[in-house]
Amino acid sequence: MASQVMRLSEAPQGKQLRIVDIVGGHGLRRRLMALGFHKDDLIERNSDALFGGPILIKNLNCDTSVALGRGVAQKILVEVLDGQA
Amino acid sequence: MARHEGPVIVFIGQPNSGKSTLFNAIAGPKAQTANFPGTTVSHTHSEVYFNGRVLRIVDLPGTYSLNPADPAEKAALVHLFKEAPDLIVNVVDASLLSRSLELTLELLETEQPMLLALNMVDLAEKKGIKIDREKLEVILGIPVVMTVANRGRGVKELLSRCVENLKNGSSPRAPSWTEEVEQVVDSLAKDIPENFCLVANRRFTAIKLIEAGDTFCHEILEEISQPLKKRVEETRHRLESLRHLPAYEVLAAERHHLAMKIFEAVAKVQRGRKVSAEEKLDSLLMHPILGYPLLLVIFFLFFFLIFFIGSPLEQLLLLPWTWLQSWVRGLSLSPLFLTLIDGLLQGLGGGIAIVLPYFLPLLFLMAFLEDLGYLARAGFLLDSLMHRIGLHGKSVAPFVLGFGCNVPAVVSTRILESPRDRFLTSLLIPFIPCSARTTVILALIAFFLGPWWAMGFYFFQLLIVALVGRLLTFFIREPSPGLMLEIPSLKWPSPKIILSKVSYQLRSFVQFAWPILIAGSLVLSLLQLAGVDVWINRALTPLVKGILGLPETLGVTLVFGFLRKELSLLMLLQALGVDYAQLPEVLSRTQLVVFTAFISLFIPCLSTVAIIWREISRKAALFSMLLNLVVATLVASLVRLIL
Numbered sequence: 220m221a222s223q224v225m226r227l228s229e230a231p232q233g234k235q236l237r238i239v240d241i242v243g244g245h246g247l248r249r250r251l252m253a254l255g256f257h258k259d260d261l262i263e264r265n266s267d268a269l270f271g272g273p274i275l276i277k278n279l280n281c282d283t284s285v286a287l288g289r290g291v292a293q294k295i296l297v298e299v300l301d302g303q304a
Numbered sequence: 305m306a307r308h309e310g311p312v313i314v315f316i317g318q319p320n321s322g323k324s325t326l327f328n329a330i331a332g333p334k335a336q337t338a339n340f341p342g343t344t345v346s347h348t349h350s351e352v353y354f355n356g357r358v359l360r361i362v363d364l365p366g367t368y369s370l371n372p373a374d375p376a377e378k379a380a381l382v383h384l385f386k387e388a389p390d391l392i393v394n395v396v397d398a399s400l401l402s403r404s405l406e407l408t409l410e411l412l413e414t415e416q417p418m419l420l421a422l423n424m425v426d427l428a429e430k431k432g433i434k435i436d437r438e439k440l441e442v443i444l445g446i447p448v449v450m451t452v453a454n455r456g457r458g459v460k461e462l463l464s465r466c467v468e469n470l471k472n473g474s475s476p477r478a479p480s481w482t483e484e485v486e487q488v489v490d491s492l493a494k495d496i497p498e499n500f501c502l503v504a505n506r507r508f509t510a511i512k513l514i515e516a517g518d519t520f521c522h523e524i525l526e527e528i529s530q531p532l533k534k535r536v537e538e539t540r541h542r543l544e545s546l547r548h549l550p551a552y553e554v555l556a557a558e559r560h561h562l563a564m565k566i567f568e569a570v571a572k573v574q575r576g577r578k579v580s581a582e583e584k585l586d587s588l589l590m591h592p593i594l595g596y597p598l599l600l601v602i603f604f605l606f607f608f609l610i611f612f613i614g615s616p617l618e619q620l621l622l623l624p625w626t627w628l629q630s631w632v633r634g635l636s637l638s639p640l641f642l643t644l645i646d647g648l649l650q651g652l653g654g655g656i657a658i659v660l661p662y663f664l665p666l667l668f669l670m671a672f673l674e675d676l677g678y679l680a681r682a683g684f685l686l687d688s689l690m691h692r693i694g695l696h697g698k699s700v701a702p703f704v705l706g707f708g709c710n711v712p713a714v715v716s717t718r719i720l721e722s723p724r725d726r727f728l729t730s731l732l733i734p735f736i737p738c739s740a741r742t743t744v745i746l747a748l749i750a751f752f753l754g755p756w757w758a759m760g761f762y763f764f765q766l767l768i769v770a771l772v773g774r775l776l777t778f779f780i781r782e783p784s785p786g787l788m789l790e791i792p793s794l795k796w797p798s799p800k801i802i803l804s805k806v807s808y809q810l811r812s813f814v815q816f817a818w819p820i821l822i823a824g825s826l827v828l829s830l831l832q833l834a835g836v837d838v839w840i841n842r843a844l845t846p847l848v849k850g851i852l853g854l855p856e857t858l859g860v861t862l863v864f865g866f867l868r869k870e871l872s873l874l875m876l877l878q879a880l881g882v883d884y885a886q887l888p889e890v891l892s893r894t895q896l897v898v899f900t901a902f903i904s905l906f907i908p909c910l911s912t913v914a915i916i917w918r919e920i921s922r923k924a925a926l927f928s929m930l931l932n933l934v935v936a937t938l939v940a941s942l943v944r945l946i947l
Binding site: 250254257265269275281 | 550553
């Protein structure tokens with residue numbers, strides 16, 4: 220079913236992803252949680268800004284979009300869901 | 305505070321949930337609104353008369369939770385507890401209900417009288433979310449009112465439910481969590497000593513003590529007694545061993561699960577609906593490749609539209625004014641009287657005929673882009689560019705506001721978490737061509753040299769912002785925190801709100817800027833009559849003539865540009881003693897560009913300096929003045945060399 224765990228910054232675009240863990244410090248985890256990102260949430264990487272800019276993440280659970288810097292995206296671990304649920 | 309009568313109602317909610325729009329719908333346009341999270345950075349008060357009662361309404365900055373991260377969020381929280389409101393109105397974006405409920409649950413923990421405004425229900429329905437209002441009322445135990453603030457729907461009902469609630473004064477009960485967590489929290493609540501200064505209630509205080517890490521209650525935690533401190537530590541450990549998560553995450557997870565449960569109970573989400581027009585437009589605007597040319601196109605359109613509306617309007621409006629002026633000059637009046645009338649006409653006429661034709665369309669387009677939600681998208685696209693100048697995309701918000709006016713832009717740097725970013729951003733803001741300077745650019749460069757020149761000039765200014773930013777970060781090195789910016793969904797702006805926004809800004813322009821323009825022109829006339837201007841000009845000759853290569857008589861206009869940038873434009877004509885149309889006869893193309901470049905870059909206008917002084921520091925304000933003066937001189941002399 221679920222495939223290997225990777226960083227969100229390396230995850231493919233347009234596929235359903237599941238948040239496995241957030242490995243940042245407390246400040247980052249708190250902030251992401253407040254923005255509605257939790258462990259086990261389903262998300263999708265929608266767009267990338269050019270030149271190493273931020274990536275656009277849509278949280279499919281609560282239907283919010285958030286722009287995340289690459290540094291932040293590196294600290295979110297996800298896995299690709301194969302079957303489109 | 306004590307002088308005022310009437311109950312206090314505070315609006316609190318997550319960023320971009322429409323608190324300020326709702327506030328404006330009730331109190332008239334007072335608070336700044338935009339489809340961008342964090343537009344409100346400080347609170348706005350208003351007194352409203354409703355059914356013969358006075359209600360004091362407070363609009364607070366948005367906050368994602370009651371554990372604040374940036375200065376604006378902290379302000380919201382401090383206010384919530386200091387003001388001791390009689391009623392809390394929790395404004396919620398209905399299209400984001402499941403996430404927003406987490407703050408609602410947190411607010412319920414305070415057990416203060418509360419009401420839920422379910423805002424943007426139209427957007428939620430468009431997204432296929434149908435909410436059962438009655439059921440939500442029962443579950444939360446507070447009144448729920450559906451509103452569409454930007455159309456003014458539900459506002460009356462909200463107010464009457466507020467009044468009703470104030471009358472019967474019922475308070476909600478805090479939602480309860482999983483039993484094992486509840487037990488741990490409860491036992492700490494019981495152990496809080498009698499003399500301890502409680503926030504809201506015992507349980508809420510206990511929760512905040514557990515959650516406080518490096519945020520909010522840090523100072524309070526430092527002050528509490530040693531035994532209680534130990535009890536708090538112990539409680540955290542118990543929670544941590546319960547769920548194998550940091551203590552605050554255990555509590556956050558409790559709220560999250562509760563919120564999800566409530567959402568599932570009250571909302572029906574229709575799946576497989578067709579993609580809305582806004583969403584299609586959005587995916588185009590945010591496209592990794594197409595997004596950039598579109599950004600440019602929007603920028604061009606913005607510029608050309610203002611020019612093509614403004615320039616014919618200007619020519620039309622100038623006609624009667626020039627006629628009036630020459631008629632007055634032909635009259636045989638005493639020199640003093642003539643000077644005064646001439647100055648008055650210059651100031652008044654310049655304000656109407658030269659400034660307004662560009663200023664007005666600019667306000668309309670800015671309001672449109674703001675309410676559409678394009679600003680957050682521009683921030684996303686330009687983030688890497690911002691990184692090059694050492695800032696992240698969150699600074700885009702203050703920057704974009706800066707194109708309207710630098711003053712609110714500096715205030716809005718409060719949404720930035722790190723002091724370094726605030727300092728840097730507010731040093732850079734004065735380099736952004738605000739609407740006053742855009743007007744000067746359009747009236748001088750576009751009008752006389754053509755729109756492409758003005759466009760180029762504009763780009764050139766942006767390049768300078770980037771270069772100065774790069775230079776500053778070279779000296780102030782410190783890692784900037786990563787970007788985490790919510791991108792709100794696109795919303796089709798309501799014409800009514802745009803109109804009220806524009807008229808509000810126009811009113812403040814007439815109230816504050818116009819008197820300065822008129823007074824400035826009058827003073828210059830008098831100076832000229834008394835011959836004092838010659839002295840000022842002579843003192844400035846080395847700069848004006850030596851470095852910039854401009855006519856000596858322009859020295860005095862530069863001095864007055866400190867008050868308002870448009871004033872320099874009006875004074876330019878006055879100092880040279882020519883009509884607007886005759887300007888190219890006395891100034892060469894290069895001189896026009898040099899003058900405009902210097903005017904728009906040299907020391908920020910008085911209000912900007914004052915706001916930097918107040919918001920950041922005196923040092924920052926003085927440094928900003930110096931920096932701008934140096935950059936303006938360098939750039940203007942460079943322009944002179946190249947052209």
